[in-house]
Amino acid sequence: MRSIPSIAAVIVVGACAADPVPPTPPDPTPGPVFLTPVQHLNRASIALRGLRPSIDDLRAVEADAEALPSIVDRYLASPEFGATIRELHNETLLVSLETGQFTFPSKPPFTERTAVDMNTIWEEPLRLIENVVMTDQPYTQIVTVDYTMTNEVSAVVWGLTHTGAPDQWTVTPYTDSRGAAGVLSTNTLYQRWRSAGANFNRGRANLISSALLCHDFTESDILIDTSVDLSDPDAVSEAVVKNPACAGCHQTLDPLASYSFAFDKKVAPNQIESYPVKGYRGGDIDDWKTTNKRPPGYFGQPAAGLAGLGLAIADDPRFARCTAIRFASFLTEVPKANLSREWIARLQRGLVDSRFNAKELVKTIVLSDEFRVSSHEDPAVAESVVGALKVRPEQFDRQLRAVTGFDWSTTSTVELRKMAFGTSNLLLGDFIGFRVLAGGIDSYFVTTPVHTMTATSTLVASAAASAAADFVVEHDATVPADQRTLFVAASVDATDPSEIRAQLVHLHARIYGELVAPDAPEVDESYALYTESLASVGNDRRRAWKLALIGMLTNFPSLFY
Secondary structure (H helix, E strand, O other): OOOOOOHHHHHHHHHHHHOOOOOOOOOOOOOEEEOOHHHHHHHHHHHHHOOOOOHHHHHHHHHOHHHHHHHHHHHHOOHHHHHHHHHHHHHHHOOOOOOHHHOOOOOOOOOOOOHHHHHHHHHHHHHHHHHHHHOOOOHHHHHOOOOEEEOHHHHHHHOOOOOOOOOOOEEEOOOOOOOOOHHHHOHHHHHHOOOOHHHOOHHHHHHHHHHHHOOOHHHOOOOOOOOOOOOOHHHHHHHHHHOHHHHHHHHHHHHHHHHHOOEOOOOOHHHOOOOOOOOEOHHHOOHHHHOOOOOOOEOOEOOOHHHHHHHHHHHOHHHHHHHHHHHHHHHHOOOHHHOOHHHHHHHHHHHHHOOOOHHHHHHHHHOOHHHHEEEEOOHHHHOOOOOOOEOOHHHHHHHHHHHHOOOOEEEEEEEEOOEEEEEEEOOOOOOOOOOOOOOOOOOOOOOOOOOOOOHHHHHHHHHHHHHHHHHHHHHHHHOOHHHOOOOOOOOOOOOOHHHHHHHHHHHHHHHHOOOOOOOOHHHHHHHHHHHHHHHHOOOOHHHHHHHHHHHHHOOHHHHEO
């Protein structure tokens, strides 16, 4: 008899004969890992406003990710976004100052102004840019508009008109012959970037070039001739014209510097005797003839006056590219040199196509894959991905105010330039405050922010959180339920575990920007923090909530996004 093959053998033989087994597909190429829609909303909200999303916004995006673009539009119209625009541009212009040498004195007609009041003068260029962006003007207007912005202090200092409340910034024209050039026409910009001695405005010119065109002359790849005697003004003057190593930069730098001679370079704030100060001196406009001896010009092209300079910059493709770089770097906390060139090219084209709509540029950035990436499947690539962004001091301040209603400030009796310093926000202050220690900049000694947690930023966050927690717990424990700031799901003295968990769910939404269920593992951890705190303080529920809030406010999900 013929033996019968086993069923297994038949299946295998049949499979080999009729249906060849396909080769194992290769592993997919490792790719980026993106934030969830709710996490993306969180990142966009903090980057644009320095605030966590509302609970309603969190729920809207959780239900439908397509709701995010319209929410972003709303954020772009908020006053907090205007503040973000000022902060973004201050990292470039470095004009927000509180040092003694830059503090204008409280001379008549000022009698009781504080140093904090007088230092608002430095906001002028930032307020102008904010006005251009928030009123939907083309971004090129920051170098072409025919007005500036003043509050009462800056108007008196510069001899301009001001309407509105003393602290309100309003549109004001300059009335002299300086020309319409936006921030390039502002007295404050040139007072901040004063020209020393035989520098002949070259520092000012490099600020304009590096800030608006991302072309920094100090980073040019030129072999320096060290034989030039820099202590001899005549030798320097000859070298910048005849020495090839020097002329390589100076043939374009010096004509750019020649636009600035009319702006005051002689009077420092500590030399001011009375107001107004004459910031623009039209009679000095041709001082280039006896100094650097190069007529005003824009990289080899003629451009008449400041107005012509502003128009030349606005028309320069480098201006659009530099704008895309600055906005993308600030919003993603990625160094400018590390940004994807392809992404910047797309952003540049989009900015030009939108007729320089800055809000559209920002919206494109925060809705992009580059913005919402959180990690990468390739470990080697993941090392270079900025997966979590650290809150800046300004953002942390706005979050604390929104969540707890707390203003971490102090009124100091310390004097600066014979003036009472005034009330200082401790997260935003430099002379009295911890902005630099928290990772921010003071625009003079420290000009680059730190986007990682350091020992000092940890201490500042802990101190601010402690003060805010103490404030909100005491407040909410003593006011009617409808007047509470944070404890809206349960009272501070609640003992029912379900009520406490409901309050923790609310805290997770407000502090972390996440929607969780009362029995979620995240809430279990927070509940354990609260109960352990309660046991450690002898069942004092106010102190327990303060400890729990400090822990939550200084936890990673609160300080990063």
